[in-house]
Amino acid sequence: MATRRPVKIGIAGLGRLGKQHATNLAYRVPGAVLAAACSPVDEELDWARETLPDPRIHSDYEALLADRELDALWLVTPSSLHADQIIAALRAGKHVFCEKPLSLDVAECERVLSVAREYPHLEATIGFMRRFDRSYRDAYEKARAGTIGRPFMVRSQTTDQNDPDGFFVRFAPTSGGIFLDCTVHDIDIARWFFNGARATRAFATGTIALHEGLRECGDVDNGVGVVEFEGGRLAVFYASRTMAHGCDTHSEVIGTGGALAIGHNPRLNRVEIYDAGGVRSESTPTFFARFEDAFLNEAHAFVQAVAARMAGMPPVAAGGATLADALEATRIGRALREACSTGLPVDLPA
Numbered sequence: 001m002a003t004r005r006p007v008k009i010g011i012a013g014l015g016r017l018g019k020q021h022a023t024n025l026a027y028r029v030p031g032a033v034l035a036a037a038c039s040p041v042d043e044e045l046d047w048a049r050e051t052l053p054d055p056r057i058h059s060d061y062e063a064l065l066a067d068r069e070l071d072a073l074w075l076v077t078p079s080s081l082h083a084d085q086i087i088a089a090l091r092a093g094k095h096v097f098c099e100k101p102l103s104l105d106v107a108e109c110e111r112v113l114s115v116a117r118e119y120p121h122l123e124a125t126i127g128f129m130r131r132f133d134r135s136y137r138d139a140y141e142k143a144r145a146g147t148i149g150r151p152f153m154v155r156s157q158t159t160d161q162n163d164p165d166g167f168f169v170r171f172a173p174t175s176g177g178i179f180l181d182c183t184v185h186d187i188d189i190a191r192w193f194f195n196g197a198r199a200t201r202a203f204a205t206g207t208i209a210l211h212e213g214l215r216e217c218g219d220v221d222n223g224v225g226v227v228e229f230e231g232g233r234l235a236v237f238y239a240s241r242t243m244a245h246g247c248d249t250h251s252e253v254i255g256t257g258g259a260l261a262i263g264h265n266p267r268l269n270r271v272e273i274y275d276a277g278g279v280r281s282e283s284t285p286t287f288f289a290r291f292e293d294a295f296l297n298e299a300h301a302f303v304q305a306v307a308a309r310m311a312g313m314p315p316v317a318a319g320g321a322t323l324a325d326a327l328e329a330t331r332i333g334r335a336l337r338e339a340c341s342t343g344l345p346v347d348l349p350a
């Protein structure tokens with residue numbers, strides 16, 4: 001058996017989230033070396049030169065793929081590129097971590113799964129980081145231990161603070177819409193707590209409360225969905241881009257013997273302000289502030305799983321979402337999008 005050596009990682013995409021991942025991988029993940037960074041945008045590459053510890057810089061993805069020293073690629077690129085880039089990474093012999101969603105298209109997800117089956121020795125994980133949040137993980141373990149009996153209902157929401165600058169309007173043409181971009185996390189959480197139960201039918205509706213520009217992409221800034229799962233399980237989802245107070249992501253899992261509420265109060269920290277307006281806390285402003293630890297924990301888990309494979313040890317369960325989980329999240333997200341645009345329920349055949 002070989003000894004463990006650092007996992008050499010190349011990151012693609014240094015935008016809003018890519019910079020955070022790059023900083024984690026470079027400075028906060030033992031066993032990882034961020035050896036290369038790739039972006040087609042010069043300013044992002046300048047940022048990498050100034051901020052990261054001397055990575056090789058590539059301005060196109062082909063060059064990153066051809067970088068023979070890299071063991072793994074870390075993709076934080078636009079969702080529409082994920083499927084092709086994961087396939088190319090696997091074909092280049094690299095382990096791959098990719099941000100959610102796997103793809104905006106179900107057939108593309110299936111194509112990735114089919115190619116991945118040819119490379120069972122390579123790790124391939126999709127970044128549903130909520131599975132690595134300490135509170136979600138604790139609730140999951142309690143549910144598994146039977147604390148709330150049989151979980152049959154999940155209520156879950158992903159809501160962002162309103163950005164008056166309209167970032168999401170510019171992002172909408174490549175995001176896949178609110179259900180594939182935001183609710184996809186809640187879908188993954190519901191499937192996780194339901195032990196991978198199959199979804200059978202989706203209902204959805206939505207509205208534009210503030211961002212009229214979304215209309216031309218067929219998107220909404222507030223969406224509600226209901227999904228039926230086999231065995232009488234139900235999930236109710238809410239997603240919003242227009243919250244006044246901050247990023248308010250929380251979930252509730254209801255079982256036959258109790259319920260678990262996860263993150264209901266989106267407070268930034270443990271400070272309470274007592275003033276003429278009453279008693280209040282400041283809110284987490286962004287998804288990154290809320291899930292900073294989860295992003296870091298998922299990087300630790302991926303690097304440990306890859307290091308174990310490189311050392312010739314049996315695969316360790318990294319605890320993240322598999323490609324198959326991510327395919328299901330896309331399938332259900334698309335059904336919600338269709339239900340929202342047609343106003344009709346969408347069946348999800350077996």
Ligand SMILES: NC(=O)c1ccc[n+]([C@@H]2O[C@H](COP(=O)([O-])OP(=O)(O)OC[C@H]3O[C@@H](n4cnc5c(N)ncnc54)[C@H](O)[C@@H]3O)[C@@H](O)[C@H]2O)c1
Nearest residue numbers: 012013014015016017018039041061076077078079099100
């Ligand atoms: N897990 C989460 O909660 C979460 C949160 C935000 C974003 N995301 C996901 O992360 C991904 C990126 O989102 P973002 O908000 O950082 O977007 P962004 O637009 O800010 O960044 C995208 C990056 O990809 C780069 N890029 C574009 N084409 C490329 C190519 N061909 N090769 C290499 N790099 C390329 C861009 O230069 C940019 O650096 C999306 O898939 C999104 O769904 C996940």
